[in-house]
Amino acid sequence: MNPAASFSELKSTNPLLNRGALPAFDLIRPEHVEAGIRALLEDSRERIREIEQADAPTFQSVIEPLEELNHRLSRVWSPVGHLNGVMNNEALRGQYNACLPLLSDYGTDLSQNERLFKAFETVRASEAAALDPEQLAVVDHALIDFRLAGVALDGAKKERFKAVMLELSSLGAKFEENVLDSTNAFTFEVEAKEQLAGLNAMIIAQARERAEAAGKSGWLLGLDQPTYVAVVTDARSPDLRKAFYQAWSTRASDQGPLAGRFDNAAVMESILRLRHESAQLLGFPNYAAYALARRMARSVDEVLDFLRKIAAAARPAAERELEELTQFAGRKLDAWDVTYYSERLQEQRYSISQEELRPYFPLPRVLDGLFAVIQRLFGLSFRQRTDVAMWHPDARYYDVLATDASGQQTVIGGCFLDPYARPNKRSGAWMDDCVGRKQLSTGSALPVAYLVCNALPGAEGQPAQLTHDDVVTLFHEFGHGLHHLLTRVRYPSIAGINGVAWDAVELPSQFLENYAWQPEVLREIARHVQTGETLPEEKIAQLLRTRSFQAGLGTLRQIEFALFDFRLHAEYDPALGGRVLQILNEVRDEVSVIRPPEWNRMPNNFGHIFAGGYAAGYYSYKWAEVLSADAFSAFEEAGIYHADTARRFVDNILSRGGSRDALDAFVAFRGRPPDIAPLLRQHGIAT
Ligand SMILES: [Zn+2]
Numbered sequence: 212m213n214p215a216a217s218f219s220e221l222k223s224t225n226p227l228l229n230r231g232a233l234p235a236f237d238l239i240r241p242e243h244v245e246a247g248i249r250a251l252l253e254d255s256r257e258r259i260r261e262i263e264q265a266d267a268p269t270f271q272s273v274i275e276p277l278e279e280l281n282h283r284l285s286r287v288w289s290p291v292g293h294l295n296g297v298m299n300n301e302a303l304r305g306q307y308n309a310c311l312p313l314l315s316d317y318g319t320d321l322s323q324n325e326r327l328f329k330a331f332e333t334v335r336a337s338e339a340a341a342l343d344p345e346q347l348a349v350v351d352h353a354l355i356d357f358r359l360a361g362v363a364l365d366g367a368k369k370e371r372f373k374a375v376m377l378e379l380s381s382l383g384a385k386f387e388e389n390v391l392d393s394t395n396a397f398t399f400e401v402e403a404k405e406q407l408a409g410l411n412a413m414i415i416a417q418a419r420e421r422a423e424a425a426g427k428s429g430w431l432l433g434l435d436q437p438t439y440v441a442v443v444t445d446a447r448s449p450d451l452r453k454a455f456y457q458a459w460s461t462r463a464s465d466q467g468p469l470a471g472r473f474d475n476a477a478v479m480e481s482i483l484r485l486r487h488e489s490a491q492l493l494g495f496p497n498y499a500a501y502a503l504a505r506r507m508a509r510s511v512d513e514v515l516d517f518l519r520k521i522a523a524a525a526r527p528a529a530e531r532e533l534e535e536l537t538q539f540a541g542r543k544l545d546a547w548d549v550t551y552y553s554e555r556l557q558e559q560r561y562s563i564s565q566e567e568l569r570p571y572f573p574l575p576r577v578l579d580g581l582f583a584v585i586q587r588l589f590g591l592s593f594r595q596r597t598d599v600a601m602w603h604p605d606a607r608y609y610d611v612l613a614t615d616a617s618g619q620q621t622v623i624g625g626c627f628l629d630p631y632a633r634p635n636k637r638s639g640a641w642m643d644d645c646v647g648r649k650q651l652s653t654g655s656a657l658p659v660a661y662l663v664c665n666a667l668p669g670a671e672g673q674p675a676q677l678t679h680d681d682v683v684t685l686f687h688e689f690g691h692g693l694h695h696l697l698t699r700v701r702y703p704s705i706a707g708i709n710g711v712a713w714d715a716v717e718l719p720s721q722f723l724e725n726y727a728w729q730p731e732v733l734r735e736i737a738r739h740v741q742t743g744e745t746l747p748e749e750k751i752a753q754l755l756r757t758r759s760f761q762a763g764l765g766t767l768r769q770i771e772f773a774l775f776d777f778r779l780h781a782e783y784d785p786a787l788g789g790r791v792l793q794i795l796n797e798v799r800d801e802v803s804v805i806r807p808p809e810w811n812r813m814p815n816n817f818g819h820i821f822a823g824g825y826a827a828g829y830y831s832y833k834w835a836e837v838l839s840a841d842a843f844s845a846f847e848e849a850g851i852y853h854a855d856t857a858r859r860f861v862d863n864i865l866s867r868g869g870s871r872d873a874l875d876a877f878v879a880f881r882g883r884p885p886d887i888a889p890l891l892r893q894h895g896i897a898t
């Protein structure tokens with residue numbers, strides 16, 4: 212067997228490793244991936260070995276080179292991750308998956324590297340006075356990451372910490388598996404078609420196909436999410452809705468149709484116990500306090516107070532909404548009726564549907580409108596380029612230009628846009644780094660973003676027509692894009708969205724969403740694809756009212772999840788165990804107006820907190836909404852395109868990346884800490 216080719220050998224022949232300003236999407240092939248990444252990681256490891264030898268470590272000799280190495284790695288890996296998401300195929304997936312453990316090992320070794328940790332400590336101690344605030348932030352971020360990875364622990368504690376982390380990752384996977392298996396194990400047979408009344412034709416056709424494949428007459432429904440959502444939203448039969456609600460809300464538990472078969476109760480207990488132990492090993496009183504070490508929220512009490520304040524403010528509105536819904540239904544509602552009647556009430560009240568709005572939102576017009584908003588706010592223009600290598604004909608590339616006082620335009624970065632759904636493209640919408648900004652002694656790079664959406668493509672020769680939901684999503688992702696593009700930070704580890712407190716990272720994206728809800732913006736972008744007629748004022752008004760529909764109930768639901776998650780991790784006591792159902796019931800007593808049935812086992816399938824990255828972090832959804840609504844209210848007060856406010860927003864927040872504490876940045880912009888009132892007003896639930 213030939214030894215693997217080295218980095219220096221591959222550098223000129225493997226297009227993945229050829230780092231021009233943009234990835235060579237026309238040349239990169241699956242077979243370049245694993246070989247390229249292996250060679251690159253090998254080279255990076257060798258350089259790290261050199262760096263860590265430094266006798267008298269300095270920012271220049273240790274930290275700058277590491278920034279360069281990390282930038283190089285993410286620059287090379289980014290097109291691979293991107294292609295795996297938007298042009299998935301078997302060959303690429305195999306290569307991609309083969310690289311995951313290599314990258315994960317590399318990351319672990321780096322975060323556990325004691326010599327580097329010591330070098331960072333030395334730099335912090337000996338050079339603090341000479342470093343500028345940005346450089347200090349780079350060092351401090353890295354030191355926190357090292358400590359939270361357990362590198363500072365000694366002997367037995369360190370071994371235990373590693374073992375706990377390993378066990379936690381397999382418990383998270385087990386939790387997922389149980390949820391998935393119990394979801395897949397449930398099917399529901401329907402004999403009489405009347406029982407399916409209300410469901411859309413596509414779901415019914417799928418159910419028929421499924422029955423046929425299983426050699427059955429009638430219809431066979433699964434518990435996949437689209438089917439579940441369709442049933443509880445649209446099925447007229449309360450029995451059908453109840454069956455699905457019950458199956459869904461008891462997945463992986465001791466209740467419901469599959470009681471006990473995939474029960475996650477013991478898995479949850481172990482996860483909570485081990486998380487608590489890991490936090491204590493690192494010197495935190497509990498896991499919630501540990502999670503806050505890298506967040507904008509300062510303390511456990513601050514988060515609890517925050518959630519309770521919003522719950523109290525939303526309660527009267529939620530009670531009114533429930534009363535109205537009960538009146539509308541003409542009877543007391545069961546848990547499986549709420550979504551169904553809400554949908555009917557919304558249809559009746561607003562007589563507006565996302566589908567009927569489509570002809571008013573042709574993509575080219577929407578993009579022009581979005582670019583105009585960004586131009587007016589931040590003075591940026593987008594110039595499409597046709598000479599850039601692409602992965603698919605639908606995708607496009609824009610240079611992003613800033614104009615200075617003398618009218619001179621400079622390219623400050625770029626963005627790819629891939630707007631349409633297609634086979635082998637991951638669903639959802641996202642912004643991702645293609646190239647991060649850097650300005651190092653070893654070289655510079657301008658930021659480049661990927662913006663990916665999944666809008667329905669237009670018919671042959673026709674522009675795509677978006678729903679208003681799609682429009683909001685597009686604005687959201689461009690908000691993330693601006694955060695990436697407007698950064699002025701020199702060091703990649705804290706430039707753009709890197710190093711930004713996790714509970715503050717949705718601020719720019721949700722901020723920009725607000726513009727998709729402004730009548731003056733809608734009048735610009737909502738023009739009929741054939742007639743060019745502006746969306747009638749009456750329809751604009753109806754659309755705007757949908758934004759606050761049942762906002763009280765929606766808020767309390769989010770708070771119920773968030774408070775449950777946070778208390779679970781803040782109050783863990785080894786002597787008492789997780790007390791999952793007890794805490795859930797206390798939270799429901801405290802905040803809920805719609806009481807789910809006793810047999811509801813929401814925690815057993817709450818993947819966000821037990822298997823995803825949201826442990827002691829579910830509150831972040833509301834937290835970031837408060838920040839973005841409050842930031843936007845500064846524009847409402849001054850004018851939504853107010854130049855000075857926009858400039859201060861860029862100077863204090865959008866350009867800062869992780870170089871500044873998120874709360875300090877917010878206070879500098881707003882002149883005070885965040886206030887929940889603007890969000891309550893936006894939801895129409897202000898008291
Ligand atoms: Zn987002």
